[in-house]
Amino acid sequence: MSRNNEELSPFSLEGKLIAITGASSGIGKQIAITCSNLGASLVLFGRNRERLNQTVGELQNPDKHIVFETDINDFEKVKNDVKEAVSIKGKFSGLVNCAGVSPTMPLRATSETKMQEVFKTNVVAAMNLTKLICKPANLNKEGGSIVFIASVMGSVGEIGKSLYGMSKGALIAGTKSLAVEYGAKNIRFNSISPGVVVTPMSMSSEYSKDEKKLQFVTDLHPLGLGKPEDIANGTAFLLSDASRWVTGTDLIIDGGYTAK
Ligand SMILES: NC(=O)c1ccc[n+]([C@@H]2O[C@H](COP(=O)([O-])OP(=O)(O)OC[C@H]3O[C@@H](n4cnc5c(N)ncnc54)[C@H](OP(=O)(O)O)[C@@H]3O)[C@@H](O)[C@H]2O)c1
Secondary structure, X not given: OOOOHHHHHHXXXXXXXXXXXXXXXXXXXXXXXXXXXXXXXXXXXXXXXXXXXHHHHOOOOHHHOEEEEOOOOOHHHHHHHHHHHHHHHOOEOEEXXXXXXXXXXXXXXXXXXXXXXXXXXXXXXXXXXXXXXXXXXXXXXXXEEEEEEOOXXXXXXXXXXXXXXXXXXXHXXXXXXXXXXXXXXXXXXXXXXXOOEOOHHHHOOHHHHOHHHHHHHHHXXXXXXXOXXXXXXXXXXXXXXXXXXXXXXXXXXXXXXXHO
């Protein structure tokens, strides 16, 4: 059945300026591609300039977008980048906090340094950028949509995932209070919890190097492993006006991993 434009338009991102962290790889890269296909202008953050440029090369109208080669833990640089982006492109309508690190280590192997490092990148840096984008000087007065890429590990457990899971659980929890705090300003906050998605991050993990272990992990997902597109499509929905009455939720996109 064919659909007319009017039915599809709530999913359009035309006219929206959206910031995406982690745009140089995996899920964040695909979120950038999907959002540009839906008409958004993008402000992309990543550390690796070469891979960021590869992302831009795959976007619609590459000149429409801005790229910052930035470590999101460098708060002074992030602040200046946001200011520069707004002066060039105007105010934001959305933010996707996708940059993250995913350590697998038993509790006994963790150290204070590692704990601080993981929480700083996965939680504090995301909170810092969210705070900046939500300032009236930087966000559209009509409101906006903020998405945190969390993980199923924020809700369920796995050996060696306590540190990662705690950081992702923090995003899922914080999203709910932010949704309540900013509802009156029409700023929506949601998280997405992916299961295992095939990206450089998941494919560099220990289990991926062993065929049997990878098959075991695959079999934990009734629909098999995910593709970055599966997460990008959900993110685009949360950024679009199609989700205008959705806030404070955690959208699980996990091929059935948590259904069992
Ligand atoms: N893949 C999965 O199975 C899976 C499952 C659940 C949740 N997730 C979450 O999805 C997100 C993306 O994961 P992915 O699989 O796409 O990983 P990935 O391919 O390794 O990409 C990670 C991204 O985060 C960026 N990043 C990390 N630390 C950064 C920092 N300090 N400053 C700026 N950028 C930084 C990287 O930038 P550079 O490469 O430029 O340094 C890269 O763009 C993560 O938050 C992850 O926890 C992934």
